[in-house]
Amino acid sequence: MKRNGADAHTGTRLVSPTDDELVTALWTRGIRVFPKTGVSRELSDSELIRGLSTSVEARFQLAVIPLLLGQPTCDAAVEVILDSLSIPQRATLAFYYQAATYLQILEQEQLPGNHPLHDYFSRELSLPVAAQLRGQPDQLEAALSATSRLQARSTARLHRSRASLQDPPCSARG
16 A cells, blocks of 8 residues: 655655565565565665654554664664654654664663764754763653653644544534
8 A cells, every 4th residue: 555745856756665665675684573575676775764754553663773783874864854844743843853863772781783863853852962962861861751752742643633623613513
């Protein structure tokens, strides 16, 4: 099933990758969080992160974290795709990306490579910069928990907002 979105810069329609294409692209990068599916087209890092971020399935959105931890050089694609995301999609990516920055330092001995994730969202989210917490596991854990709480509040606001748009006021009901 294809999912479409509009590119904020060009106004053209973007065709999002299918679920099978997302899974195959993750497997190609050594990220095996889903069972392997059939063969499909190759995706650039930008296409993959955008596809994960725009998926309606939370499991694909969440897969951004293991992708960034397993292939940290994919972080450059995040900046490229931000303007093509809706506000809720961008917020979800920001929370998951920020969580990945803290996890990368907490789990640095178990993770491949030596490419620290760029700090794209800490200021926007009013959270500490992960690199400044190196060697401070308690503060990293606290920052990770704060990220989770912020995401929960943001998600709750979004759901309340959607519910109020769908529910007409009592006086408007017949």
